[in-house]
Amino acid sequence: MDIFDRLKAAATPQWNSYVDHEFVRQMGEGTLSEAAFRTYLVQDYLFLIQFARAWALAAYKSRRPADIRAAQAGLAAILDETELHLRLCARWGLTQADIEAAPEHQATVAYTRYVLDCGAAGDLLELHVALAPCVIGYAEIGRALSERIGDLSNHPYREWIAEYAGEGYQGVATAARKHLDELAARSMTEQRFAELVEIFGQASSLEADFWQMGLASQ
Numbered sequence: 001m002d003i004f005d006r007l008k009a010a011a012t013p014q015w016n017s018y019v020d021h022e023f024v025r026q027m028g029e030g031t032l033s034e035a036a037f038r039t040y041l042v043q044d045y046l047f048l049i050q051f052a053r054a055w056a057l058a059a060y061k062s063r064r065p066a067d068i069r070a071a072q073a074g075l076a077a078i079l080d081e082t083e084l085h086l087r088l089c090a091r092w093g094l095t096q097a098d099i100e101a102a103p104e105h106q107a108t109v110a111y112t113r114y115v116l117d118c119g120a121a122g123d124l125l126e127l128h129v130a131l132a133p134c135v136i137g138y139a140e141i142g143r144a145l146s147e148r149i150g151d152l153s154n155h156p157y158r159e160w161i162a163e164y165a166g167e168g169y170q171g172v173a174t175a176a177r178k179h180l181d182e183l184a185a186r187s188m189t190e191q192r193f194a195e196l197v198e199i200f201g202q203a204s205s206l207e208a209d210f211w212q213m214g215l216a217s218q
């Protein structure tokens, strides 16, 4: 078991509330309303801007070049991801300026500032644990949806699912998971594990709240 599997096993209810959320189920079935998806996607763009800052903070908190590179890769992936959001929002006539002018929802503020605070108050391991549900979780969700659906060609959420199930994103998540494991092997003591489970569980619950924000908006 790597550290990610251990964290997941120790925070199973929070993890499941995130990856098995009703929003994810409806998206997979193609029944999710466009209004819910649109609210989610605009907020997710704002979320990604703050998460880019969190990955940049990970670079700042790194002493080793290998850790700086890992943070650089995470930051680049987050910025690339925003292209998907801008492309999909453009179809609704929303420009980048429109999206950036949207007020942040409380769920967006809560999750992003929680992670940034883990990075400000904690060490690099705490920050990466707070970041883990995001990148590794979406890779799991995307892959599970894509495997269940099979042929995505007529699916209303094909672009979103293909993005996270795609090789590029899967590779980023695999690298993040490996890096987290190396970092834990280097700097985690067993006494600290319970604290890290707290952080991982909290971040997973905030992910679930983020989906809920989309559902509640329709």
Ligand SMILES: Cc1ncc(CO)c(N)n1
Pocket: 044, 047, 048, 081, 133, 134, 135, 138, 207, 210
């Ligand atoms: C809320 C949220 N979590 C994770 C990801 C994956 O980067 C995302 N785009 N949005």
